[in-house]
Amino acid sequence: MAPPVVLARRKSLPLAAAVLGTVAALLLAADPASALSLNPEAADPGIAKGNTLHTIMFVIVVLAIIAVNLAIFRAVRPRHRYVEVEESGRPARTGRVVALLSLLAIGVFVVATIYSSASREVPLSTASVEGAREDGSIEITATGQQWLWRFGYPNGAFGYHRLVVPQGVTVSLELVSSDVIHGWNVPSLTGKAQAVPGQTNRISFRADEQGTFRGWASVLSGQGYADMESVVEVVEPDEYLRYIRALKRDVLEAQDIVERELRTQAQEAMDQ
Amino acid sequence: MSEEERDEQAEAPAETPEPVADETTEATSGEMVEATEEAPEEAAGAAESSADEETPDSSAAEGTSAGSEAADPSSDAGLYPQTEPVPRPEVSVEGEPGSRQRWIELATSADHKDIGRILIGTAVGSLFLAAVLLVLLRLQLAVPENGLLPPVTFDRLLSLYGTTAIFFFALPLFFGLFYHLVPLMIGSRGTALPRLGQLGMWLVLLGGVLLYSTILYTPPEAGINPLPPLSELAFTSNNGIDVWIASVGLATLGYLLITIDLLVTIRHLRAPGMAWRRTPVMVWSAAIASWLFAVIGPIFLAAVTMLMIDRRLGGGFFTGGAGGAPLLWQHFSYIFFAGTYALVAISALGIATEVIQTFTGRRLPDRKAIIGSLIAIAALGTLAWAQNMYTAPIPDGLRYFAMLMAVALIVPFGLVYFVLIRTVSRADFNMRAPLRYAMGALSFGSVGLLVELSQSTIAVGTQLQQTYDAWAATHFALIGFALFGGLAGLSYWYPKMTGRNLNEDRARKSFWLVVVGAMIAIVPLFAAGVEGQVTDAFRFPAGEGLSGWNLIASIGTLVLFLGLVLTIGNLVRSRVEEPAAPPDPWLGETLEWLALSPPPAHNFDELPDVRSDVPMTDVREILGRLDREQTEETRETETVA
Numbered sequence: 085m086a087p088p089v090v091l092a093r094r095k096s097l098p099l100a101a102a103v104l105g106t107v108a109a110l111l112l113a114a115d116p117a118s119a120l121s122l123n124p125e126a127a128d129p130g131i132a133k134g135n136t137l138h139t140i141m142f143v144i145v146v147l148a149i150i151a152v153n154l155a156i157f158r159a160v161r162p163r164h165r166y167v168e169v170e171e172s173g174r175p176a177r178t179g180r181v182v183a184l185l186s187l188l189a190i191g192v193f194v195v196a197t198i199y200s201s202a203s204r205e206v207p208l209s210t211a212s213v214e215g216a217r218e219d220g221s222i223e224i225t226a227t228g229q230q231w232l233w234r235f236g237y238p239n240g241a242f243g244y245h246r247l248v249v250p251q252g253v254t255v256s257l258e259l260v261s262s263d264v265i266h267g268w269n270v271p272s273l274t275g276k277a278q279a280v281p282g283q284t285n286r287i288s289f290r291a292d293e294q295g296t297f298r299g300w301a302s303v304l305s306g307q308g309y310a311d312m313e314s315v316v317e318v319v320e321p322d323e324y325l326r327y328i329r330a331l332k333r334d335v336l337e338a339q340d341i342v343e344r345e346l347r348t349q350a351q352e353a354m355d356q
Numbered sequence: 357m358s359e360e361e362r363d364e365q366a367e368a369p370a371e372t373p374e375p376v377a378d379e380t381t382e383a384t385s386g387e388m389v390e391a392t393e394e395a396p397e398e399a400a401g402a403a404e405s406s407a408d409e410e411t412p413d414s415s416a417a418e419g420t421s422a423g424s425e426a427a428d429p430s431s432d433a434g435l436y437p438q439t440e441p442v443p444r445p446e447v448s449v450e451g452e453p454g455s456r457q458r459w460i461e462l463a464t465s466a467d468h469k470d471i472g473r474i475l476i477g478t479a480v481g482s483l484f485l486a487a488v489l490l491v492l493l494r495l496q497l498a499v500p501e502n503g504l505l506p507p508v509t510f511d512r513l514l515s516l517y518g519t520t521a522i523f524f525f526a527l528p529l530f531f532g533l534f535y536h537l538v539p540l541m542i543g544s545r546g547t548a549l550p551r552l553g554q555l556g557m558w559l560v561l562l563g564g565v566l567l568y569s570t571i572l573y574t575p576p577e578a579g580i581n582p583l584p585p586l587s588e589l590a591f592t593s594n595n596g597i598d599v600w601i602a603s604v605g606l607a608t609l610g611y612l613l614i615t616i617d618l619l620v621t622i623r624h625l626r627a628p629g630m631a632w633r634r635t636p637v638m639v640w641s642a643a644i645a646s647w648l649f650a651v652i653g654p655i656f657l658a659a660v661t662m663l664m665i666d667r668r669l670g671g672g673f674f675t676g677g678a679g680g681a682p683l684l685w686q687h688f689s690y691i692f693f694a695g696t697y698a699l700v701a702i703s704a705l706g707i708a709t710e711v712i713q714t715f716t717g718r719r720l721p722d723r724k725a726i727i728g729s730l731i732a733i734a735a736l737g738t739l740a741w742a743q744n745m746y747t748a749p750i751p752d753g754l755r756y757f758a759m760l761m762a763v764a765l766i767v768p769f770g771l772v773y774f775v776l777i778r779t780v781s782r783a784d785f786n787m788r789a790p791l792r793y794a795m796g797a798l799s800f801g802s803v804g805l806l807v808e809l810s811q812s813t814i815a816v817g818t819q820l821q822q823t824y825d826a827w828a829a830t831h832f833a834l835i836g837f838a839l840f841g842g843l844a845g846l847s848y849w850y851p852k853m854t855g856r857n858l859n860e861d862r863a864r865k866s867f868w869l870v871v872v873g874a875m876i877a878i879v880p881l882f883a884a885g886v887e888g889q890v891t892d893a894f895r896f897p898a899g900e901g902l903s904g905w906n907l908i909a910s911i912g913t914l915v916l917f918l919g920l921v922l923t924i925g926n927l928v929r930s931r932v933e934e935p936a937a938p939p940d941p942w943l944g945e946t947l948e949w950l951a952l953s954p955p956p957a958h959n960f961d962e963l964p965d966v967r968s969d970v971p972m973t974d975v976r977e978i979l980g981r982l983d984r985e986q987t988e989e990t991r992e993t994e995t996v997a
Contacts, residue, residue, distance in 0.1 A: 138815075145809060149802060152799075156777060160780060178725040178775065189763050189767055192763050193759065193764075197756065199815050200813060200815040230591075261676070263676065264583075264676070265585065265586065267822060275747075276747040278748045280749055281585055282681070284749070302890045304579040305586060306591065307508055
């Protein structure tokens with residue numbers, strides 16, 4: 085006969101409470117605003133919807149974590165030695181639990197679907213800008229390349245790193261890549277989307293507030309990945325027009341200079 | 357036999373050896389009458405031949421244990437017949453057959469226990485390596501704009517870390533435990549295809565050696581999941597990725613072979629009488645995990661082979677242009693990783709179920725609920741693969757499907773938690789290392805799973821994916837399920853595997869150190885992720901409110917590292933220092949406790965005959981009766997004298 089287990093009783097409750105308290109404190113100390121709201125400075129209606137969903141989910145999840153862990157800690161607290169144990173094999177009310185859990189799952193799914201589809205809706209422009217398409221939106225192409233972003237505006241101008249968009253106008257951002265997969269990511273304005281070579285990924289956003297929004301690439305793309313920053317500036321529509329016209333002028337000028345240079349070089353080569 | 361009685365029987369000899377033993381004898385003899393009456397029914401239920409029901413005595417014995425013992429109840433050979441070796445004729449040609457060294461034995465053995473030991477050893481070694489790599493990564497991320505490691509080195513350490521943690525820690529740990537224990541638990545002498553399992557184990561080991569051989573030249577540098585086209589030859593021209601492909605490819609193939617062996621073993625080699633409804637939950641979880649891996653393994657194997665064809669044979673499966681589809685890799689790899697994640701959870705929950713049943717001395721209130729839930733977790737968890745691809749250009753339908761599957765996981769996970777917590781609560785139990793680890797697994801796992809539930813909704817997921825919030829959730833779940841779940845199994849079966857006890861005191865201290873370390877190391881990263889810190893970057897910007905969180909996390913990682921080193925140290929030291937363990941130290945209900953500790957090469961001298969879902973209770977009953985009869989005989993002899 086095997087020697088019996090030596091009975092030892094440990095009071096795990098204080099320690100458990102301490103651990104749970106630490107978790108709760110850390111979760112709550114994590115700057116309530118930033119913990120509850122994903123993007124306090126959300127400047128796009130879709131992102132704001134995502135924010136609301138995050139707040140709902142945050143509350144559900146924190147409550148569920150506390151409930152489950154309290155149940156665990158309560159369960160592992162050693163009880164009186166000879167408590168009346170329930171007869172093993174007694175049917176557990178698992179059917180009821182399954183029904184409850186299913187209801188919870190359906191509820192979460194419905195809420196998540198409502199907010200997710202709302203957050204992915206293409207917002208309508210509230211301002212107009214020259215060069216917009218019929219539906220009032222403008223299309224900008226963002227090309228990811230190792231390790232910067234190139235932005236092509238509707239008038240043919242292009243620039244790097246810095247994207248300037250008009251306030252209140254829906255921007256349809258067309259994400260493409262010229263080499264590897266890049267992760268477009270401006271949390272407060274557009275959220276994340278992958279730029280996959282050979283494919284076009286489209287996200288629409290409408291910047292309701294002026295300002296500068298920063299973002300970092302979110303898919304590992306090689307050595308310069310950590311430097312692959314993008315800056316989105318939201319300005320008045322007029323300023324946006326001035327900017328892209330100036331950009332176009334610069335681009336044309338630069339092209340002219342390059343062309344002239346090339347022509348001169350060719351001429352020189354011919355002369356020799 | 358009721359709980360109390362079992363307890364009584366267990367404790368009695370320790371407290372007051374002799375007088376109480378007599379009481380137990382008397383108490384159980386009353387019980388025996390009932391047992392004798394019940395036994396024929398049981399035997400009939402198990403389609404036992406009517407010949408056994410000749411006398412109540414023999415049928416009771418038949419109904420409970422191995423035939424030969426019962427046939428001759430006066431024999432007190434016991435159910436551990438190995439203790440009295442039967443003399444066998446020995447043919448020796450010239451002197452003694454030369455005994456080989458232990459390591460040669462181990463390396464050439466096709467014994468499932470040795471193969472399992474090597475896999476578990478690999479996992480424990482990898483745990484240490486992964487911990488070292490994590491410390492290096494966190495040191496780099498301790499302060500903003502840190503220049504400690506160049507970006508390439510960081511990417512390489514990151515790739516090694518992820519591959520080690522999944523392919524050479526989590527998977528070998530659980531497959532090692534399964535491979536070591538499943539044949540014992542189903543009462544078999546070994547696995548069905550031992551050479552296949554042996555080949556699998558060596559392939560896994562070869563994969564691990566290959567991965568770490570890259571330290572000598574160029575380690576892989578395209579991240580934990582090297583997405584093409586970055587991992588294509590055009591963008592990563594050194595051969596680190598090639599070796600990575602070979603390494604994980606060999607490991608996956610190895611696990612597949614082990615999986616096949618496990619499936620055939622569980623299907624065909626269960627002890628007589630062990631119907632599926634009597635098969636332990638741990639064996640069910642091994643079967644479910646093996647089926648799952650048999651589905652996802654080939655998909656991943658195909659993917660890495662295609663990547664290799666792309667790189668070295670001029671293929672174009674995943675290239676950006678030329679008709680390639682980079683997203684195809686994401687689908688393949690995320691099916692595999694989502695499935696692996698589910699596999700880890702299933703294995704850990706299976707282990708936790710056994711541990712909880714043993715230490716509370718209770719059976720599950722609803723076994724079918726647990727088994728059904730584990731199957732559902734395997735299916736739903738794998739089908740939710742696209743929840744990692746919300747930001748990729750995939751159809752919206754696939755996004756909502758993934759979200760539905762991920763949210764539906766609430767039901768099976770919730771049910772498992774409900775049943776397990778219900779089993780523990782109000783039970784009379786000892787807080788020993790295995791139970792502590794099991795409850796730690798449930799606790800950490802619940803946090804990780806619930807935060808992931810939040811991230812599996814599309815609107816939140818697109819924001820939080822590839823941030824440290826997702827990283828932290830994954831690590832919470834993996835520290836819960838892979839580390840604590842695995843350690844629950846290791847500490848529970850430690851006496852069986854090594855023949856020695858695990859040091860309880862050190863196990864408790866190192867457990868709490870790991871808990872505290874993991875909390876400090878991971879919880880701040882939830883906040884950093886919500887503030888937008890992206891993963892895989894070798895540095896993070898200053899002035900974004902990230903510095904504090906990262907510093908705390910890095911300090912916590914050091915504590916976690918210390919805890920892990922102490923845990924590993926305990927596993928290693930206890931093998932040498934601790935006293936020998938008896939065959940059945942926990943009064944477990946599964947058949948592996950019938951074998952010696954450690955079991956001999958053939959596991960059981962006598963293949964056990966299973967007549968209920970608590971075979972060891974039956975065995976103990978028989979042993980108790982034999983003991984009693986012997987005592988009575990002795991007493992009679994004394995009286996006569």
